[in-house]
Amino acid sequence: MEPVSLLRSRLESLLLVADEPTSAEDFARLVDAPVAEVSATLTEIATEFSDRGMGFELREHQGGWRLYTRRQNSETVEAKVLDGAQSRLSRAALETLAVIAYRQPVTRSQVAAVRGVNCDGVMRTLTLRGLIAEVGVTGEIGGAHLYATTELFLEQLGIDSLDALPDLAPLLPEVDQIDIG
Template sequence: MEPVSLLRSRLESLLLVADEPTTATDFARLLDVSAVDVTETLTEIATEFSDRGMGFELREREGAWRLYTRRDNSETVEAKVLDGAQSRLSRAALETLAVIAYRQPVTRSQVAAIRGVNCDGVMRTLTLRGLIAEVGVTGEIGGAHLYATTELFLEQLGIESLEVLPNLAPLLPDVDQIDVP
């Protein structure tokens, strides 16, 4: 078997330690090579991983690259992750997360109005776990913080985008129709 190139070896090492998707341009800057060479090598790696049926995949999304576990192995990976290594979300947290996922961006007050209970503590927990994040403020006087789900939320669900969520949104009121005290 032929040894891999130095560029490929370095890219594989960087992919293993990257904590977020990284663009070919960023890799090229770190490695002092062209972005074209990086993209060609990343594409080669991704194709090889796929063709060999490896336990992980190299995926490109919106111009950024990241290693993921193979989708076909999701049940096995989920069993390991849920095997006491991760505490489960409470029912209140799951409800709050669902409201945010379907109606984002939303304010705390809007989420509380939909759920019918104060959700400040739950929102803090979801923010600390990295499942939601502040994405701006409303244009109103006093500007309430707006929240949306994060990339980690999508990764934890094993989905590429919110469009693949079941169509429950019609069952929730529109955020503009919610009276907030």
């Protein structure tokens, strides 16, 4: 078997440590190679992984490249993830995440009003896990922090945008109708 090129070896190493999709331009800068050569090598790697039926695949998503587990293996990967290797989200966290996903951007008070309980701890957990993030402040005096879901949230669900969420929004009250008094 013929050894891979130094460029390919470096790109594969970078792909393994990338925690978000990375553009060909960024890879080219990191490996000091022409963008066209990097793009061609990334496409070659993706094709080879696909042709060989590897357990992972290299995909380009929104202008960035990243390694993913093969879609056909999702049940097996999900079983491992849910087997305690990573802790599951609590019911409270899932409910809070749903409110934020469907009504973002929202304040802690608005989420608490929908859920009927204080959600500070849950929101802190979701923020630490990278599933939600602070995206601004309200225009009101004292400016409450506004929260929204992150790209990691979309990636974890395997969707490209919030438009792909099931149509549950009509079941939740509009943010401006929530009484936080």
